[in-house]
Amino acid sequence: MNINPRKLSIEDIAKKARVSVTTVSFVLNNNPSISEKTRKKVLKIIKDVGYYPNINARSLSSQKTNTIAVVVPELTHIFEDPYFSRAVSGVYDTVEKASYRLLLKKASLEFAVNKEYLKLFFRKEIDGIIYVGSTLRDFYLGDFNKYPFPFVQINSFSYNENIPYVMVDNHKIGYLATEYLIKSGCKNITHIAGSMDTTSGIERLDGFLEAMKRYNISLNNHSIIDGGFTQADGYNGVKRIFNNNYKVDGIFATNDLVAIGCLGALRELNIKVPDNVSVIGADNIEQSAITNPPLSTVDMPTYEMAKRATELLLEAIENKTKVKSKVFEPELVIRKSTR
Amino acid sequence: MNINPRKLSIEDIAKKARVSVTTVSFVLNNNPSISEKTRKKVLKIIKDVGYYPNINARSLSSQKTNTIAVVVPELTHIFEDPYFSRAVSGVYDTVEKASYRLLLKKASLEFAVNKEYLKLFFRKEIDGIIYVGSTLRDFYLGDFNKYPFPFVQINSFSYNENIPYVMVDNHKIGYLATEYLIKSGCKNITHIAGSMDTTSGIERLDGFLEAMKRYNISLNNHSIIDGGFTQADGYNGVKRIFNNNYKVDGIFATNDLVAIGCLGALRELNIKVPDNVSVIGADNIEQSAITNPPLSTVDMPTYEMAKRATELLLEAIENKTKVKSKVFEPELVIRKSTR
DNA sequence: TGACAAAACTAAAACGATTTAGTAAAATAT
DNA sequence: ATATTTTACTAAATCGTTTTAGTTTTGTCA
Numbered sequence: 202m203n204i205n206p207r208k209l210s211i212e213d214i215a216k217k218a219r220v221s222v223t224t225v226s227f228v229l230n231n232n233p234s235i236s237e238k239t240r241k242k243v244l245k246i247i248k249d250v251g252y253y254p255n256i257n258a259r260s261l262s263s264q265k266t267n268t269i270a271v272v273v274p275e276l277t278h279i280f281e282d283p284y285f286s287r288a289v290s291g292v293y294d295t296v297e298k299a300s301y302r303l304l305l306k307k308a309s310l311e312f313a314v315n316k317e318y319l320k321l322f323f324r325k326e327i328d329g330i331i332y333v334g335s336t337l338r339d340f341y342l343g344d345f346n347k348y349p350f351p352f353v354q355i356n357s358f359s360y361n362e363n364i365p366y367v368m369v370d371n372h373k374i375g376y377l378a379t380e381y382l383i384k385s386g387c388k389n390i391t392h393i394a395g396s397m398d399t400t401s402g403i404e405r406l407d408g409f410l411e412a413m414k415r416y417n418i419s420l421n422n423h424s425i426i427d428g429g430f431t432q433a434d435g436y437n438g439v440k441r442i443f444n445n446n447y448k449v450d451g452i453f454a455t456n457d458l459v460a461i462g463c464l465g466a467l468r469e470l471n472i473k474v475p476d477n478v479s480v481i482g483a484d485n486i487e488q489s490a491i492t493n494p495p496l497s498t499v500d501m502p503t504y505e506m507a508k509r510a511t512e513l514l515l516e517a518i519e520n521k522t523k524v525k526s527k528v529f530e531p532e533l534v535i536r537k538s539t540r
Numbered sequence: 541m542n543i544n545p546r547k548l549s550i551e552d553i554a555k556k557a558r559v560s561v562t563t564v565s566f567v568l569n570n571n572p573s574i575s576e577k578t579r580k581k582v583l584k585i586i587k588d589v590g591y592y593p594n595i596n597a598r599s600l601s602s603q604k605t606n607t608i609a610v611v612v613p614e615l616t617h618i619f620e621d622p623y624f625s626r627a628v629s630g631v632y633d634t635v636e637k638a639s640y641r642l643l644l645k646k647a648s649l650e651f652a653v654n655k656e657y658l659k660l661f662f663r664k665e666i667d668g669i670i671y672v673g674s675t676l677r678d679f680y681l682g683d684f685n686k687y688p689f690p691f692v693q694i695n696s697f698s699y700n701e702n703i704p705y706v707m708v709d710n711h712k713i714g715y716l717a718t719e720y721l722i723k724s725g726c727k728n729i730t731h732i733a734g735s736m737d738t739t740s741g742i743e744r745l746d747g748f749l750e751a752m753k754r755y756n757i758s759l760n761n762h763s764i765i766d767g768g769f770t771q772a773d774g775y776n777g778v779k780r781i782f783n784n785n786y787k788v789d790g791i792f793a794t795n796d797l798v799a800i801g802c803l804g805a806l807r808e809l810n811i812k813v814p815d816n817v818s819v820i821g822a823d824n825i826e827q828s829a830i831t832n833p834p835l836s837t838v839d840m841p842t843y844e845m846a847k848r849a850t851e852l853l854l855e856a857i858e859n860k861t862k863v864k865s866k867v868f869e870p871e872l873v874i875r876k877s878t879r
Numbered sequence: 880t881g882a883c884a885a886a887a888c889t890a891a892a893a894c895g896a897t898t899t900a901g902t903a904a905a906a907t908a909t
Numbered sequence: 910a911t912a913t914t915t916t917a918c919t920a921a922a923t924c925g926t927t928t929t930a931g932t933t934t935t936g937t938c939a
Contacts, residue, residue: 210925221889226927234887253662257599258925261894266596271644293646302665305610305644307632323592325895326641433830465832491772493804549895560919565897575917597895600924664925 209252217250218243229254260325269296269514270327272306272318274334282430282458283486284503288333288355291507299515301328308334322350328518331511332357353514353524355507358400365524367510369501371401374531375408378453378481378499381533383416385540387451387479390418393428393438393463395455402430405455405483423447428459435462443470450478451539457482457489457498464492464538479539483531494537501531548591556589557582568593599664608635608853609643609666611657613673622825623795623842627672627694630846638854640667647673661689667857670850671696692853692863694846697739704856704863706849708840710740713870714747717792717820717838720872722755724879726790726818729757732767732777732802734794741769744794744822762786767798774801782809789817790878796821796828796837803831803877818878822870833876840870 211229215222220239227235228243246252260266271292273285296303304327312318321327329351345352346363354366375392382390392409395402406425413420426441428434435454439462442449454460460482467474474480474494482489485500506529517524550568554561559578566574567582574582585591599605610631612624635642643666651657660666668690684691685702693705714731721729731748734741745764752759765780767773774793778801781788793799799821806813813819813833821828824839845868856863 212925222926223889223891223928224887227888230927236887239887251662253659255600255925256663256665257596257605258894259927260596261594261600261896262925262927264894264927293644297646303644305628305632305642307636320592323590324595326595432827436830465830469832488771491775491804493808550897551895561896562898562919562921563917566918569897573917578917594895597924598897600926601895601897603897603924 209250211252211254214243214246214250214252217246264325266302266325266328267300268302268304268327269329269331269511269518270304270306270318270321271331271333272308272312274308283488284456284458284484285333287486287503288507291504292331292333292511295508295511295515301515308332316344319344319348319350322348329353329514331355331507331514333507349523351514351517351524353510353517355510356401358404365513365526367506367513367527367529368400369506369529369531371404371531372408372411374483374499374501375405375410375453376412377408377531377533378405378483379409379412380416381497381535381539382451382453382479382481383412383418385451385479387540389448390451390453391423391426391442391447391449393426393435393452393454393459395459396429399430402455409453423449428455430456430458432458432462432465435459435464436466437462439463439466439470443472452478452480454480454482457484457486457496460496460498460538461488461492464494464496468493474538475540481539485534490536492538497533497535497537497539499531500534502529505529548589550591550593553582553585553589553591556585603664605641605664605667606639607641607643607666608668608670608850608857609645609657609660610670610672611645611647611651613647622797622827623823624672626825626842627846630843631670631672631850634847634850634854640854647671655683658683658687658689661687668692668853670694670846670853672846688862690853690856690863692849692856694849695740697743704852704865706845706852706866706868707739708845708868708870710743710870711747711750713740713822713838713840714744714749714792715751716747716870716872717744717822718748718751719755720836720874720878721790721792721818721820722751722757724790724818726879728787729790729792730762730765730781730786730788732765732774732791732793732798734798735768738769741794748792762788767794769795769797771797771801771804774798774803775805776801778802778805778809782811791817791819793819793821795823796825796835797823799835799837799877800827800831803833803835807832813877814879820878824873829875831877836872836874836876836878838870839873841868844868 211222211225215225218225220243224235224239225243228240271289273289293303306312318330332352332354334357346361352365354364356368358366358368379390392406394406397403423442423445426438428438435458452463454463460480463480464474467478472478481497483499484503485498489496489498509527513524513527550561550564553564557564559582563574563578564582567579610628612628632642645651657669671691671693673696685700691704693703695707697705697707718729729752731745733745736742762781762784765777767777774797791802793802799819802819803813806817811817820836822838823842824837828835828837848866852863852866
């Protein structure tokens with residue numbers, strides 16, 4: 202880096218190398234119609250003077266940004282839920298490997314209402330969107346029918362065939378967790394549900410209901426507790442249950458964070474887990490292995506899913522095809538919070 | 541949005557409005573030398589046809605990207621530490637308000653060694669960098685002396701005057717926490733330290749040492765326990781202390797996550813907090829208010845700091861000046877984990 | 880040796896904005 | 910009514926690439 206790299210353009214390189222601008226561009230883009238000799242010469246000069254191509258000129262000319270946006274829900278705590286953390290990580294690593302850049306976007310209400318996600322395409326800011334999250338989903342549906350921009354949602358499902366997704370079988374998560382509680386002897390099972398405007402919240406509840414039905418367990422007024430996806434939701438849910446003296450010996454929490462909240466409340470109430478109450482979560486976040494007692498849960502390959510989603514998106518971008526959807530299978534992980 | 545916005549350029553608008561391209565550009569950029577009448581006319585057409593300016597052409601022409609990169613440490617758990625979560629949040633909100641975009645980057649070893657952060661500037665990808673984190677700091681120093689690109693580090697300090705920062709007084713954090721333990725009657729205080737290649741780790745330890753000296757408490761072989769910044773570090777630290785039967789009645793953990801790890805281990809060991817051992821952390825993450833018992837800690841305004849850092853960076857970018865550094869004051873928050 | 884194909888290279892247009900330097904039109908002063 | 914200033918507008922250069930449609934050079938073979 203002898204010279205200030207900021208001042209150099211492809212033309213400077215061309216002059217120094219006594220070749221055309223086209224040739225330099227071809228070298229830069231590995232176009233095969235360049236002799237080894239010229240390639241070496243140009244490459245040497247590029248390195249010697251410290252030249253770096255201007256990415257904006259490149260994008261303008263090639264109509265390709267090599268950038269994707271990862272949009273995450275607006276929750277303040279978004280990054281505090283390890284689920285999102287892993288997902289974003291998976292997206293990041295995959296994007297980086299493919300030499301793409303990652304723009305971070307929050308799906309605020311305003312973002313959706315003003316159709317900012319579409320404008321990102323119109324303004325040529327990005328080549329595709331990865332939507333990690335669950336809320337606001339419906340804002341996207343119609344638009345992506347009309348404008349077939351590359352788009353994948355992770356763990357958010359729509360009955361609209363045109364909206365591709367990569368997700369885990371959330372119904373099965375609910376079913377597996379509930380079935381395990383039943384089979385391990387729980388008689389009075391409660392589900393602390395997630396938000397009902399999210400796919401995972403709805404589907405996990407559905408799975409819960411199916412298992413209950415399958416094993417002929419009738420529901421009562423406290424079989425389902427409204428909740429959300431935070432530790433506080435679990436904590437409050439348990440407090441609600443036992444403040445009302447509901448009879449409960451098994452809790453399926455919509456996710457691990459909620460389950461951890463349950464564990465905290467149960468400890469405060471001096472209720473033994475799993476002796477008095479079994480608790481099972483879902484997501485298998487890292488923390489759940491080191492709770493007290495270690496949490497039983499349903500694993501889903503979040504990182505893998507994010508990776509796959511990103512690969513599918515990049516594939517669709519490069520081949521100008523439609524993204525193919527994919528469903529991953531969940532798996533029981535039994536630790537010490539269940540009998 | 542009648543017409544596919546992707547096909548429109550500023551020239552199309554100019555033609556439709558029967559004005560020059562310059563005029564349209566002026567309207568777009570609020571140049572005052574346009575009559576209200578023309579402005580309205582152009583704006584209407586822009587809206588009617590659904591035109592959006594091409595951001596790459598704009599950046600190429602104006603030599604301004606309106607993009608900053610937020611670079612975070614390579615830790616897999618980056619997003620799981622609420623500290624980073626809040627910091628990134630502060631950066632995001634500020635950037636968005638200023639109509640800038642946020643590029644997410646991980647400070648991997650490779651990122652530093654290959655000087656990717658410099659290349660971001662050379663390739664005209666960004667206007668500035670916000671460095672949230674603590675490690676790898678030294679890789680940057682020399683470079684930003686030579687290339688005075690806009691750059692701020694949050695909570696990472698360097699004796700090199702040319703490297704601007706926004707940080708909390710970490711020394712004071714260590715001092716305040718330790719002094720409180722001493723004053724509240726602890727006789728055998730241990731510090732579970734953070735990584736010694738981070739500013740906060742070093743400075744908090746320094747503050748701890750100063751307080752101990754000031755109050756004439758001599759150190760022993762377990763006054764300082766090597767650690768890191770995760771819950772596991774706190775857990776292991778406490779186990780180490782009590783497996784070795786060290787006499788300890790007060791723990792200053794380098795941050796709340798570590799302190800929470802301590803709480804977990806202490807509970808397992810049936811050691812009462814704060815009756816037998818006081819625990820104090822630092823950072824005041826949200827979770828620390830709902831631990832059992834609620835954690836005493838030292839608050840620092842992470843979100844505010846990130847916001848300020850970003851404002852300073854943007855200011856420096858727009859005025860082509862140097863970033864001014866700023867130090868924030870920490871504050872004790874006493875809850876129930878200390879006597 | 881000359882004809883032809885393949886390989887290596889290039890000129891110029893295109894991508895879509897901003898901005899400088901200047902012209903035309905309108906408003907004000909004389 | 911004319912000169913002058915101010916306001917409103919525009920032509921053309923520029924930013925730094927990619928890419929198309931050639932042209933030139935080299936190599937192959939009868």
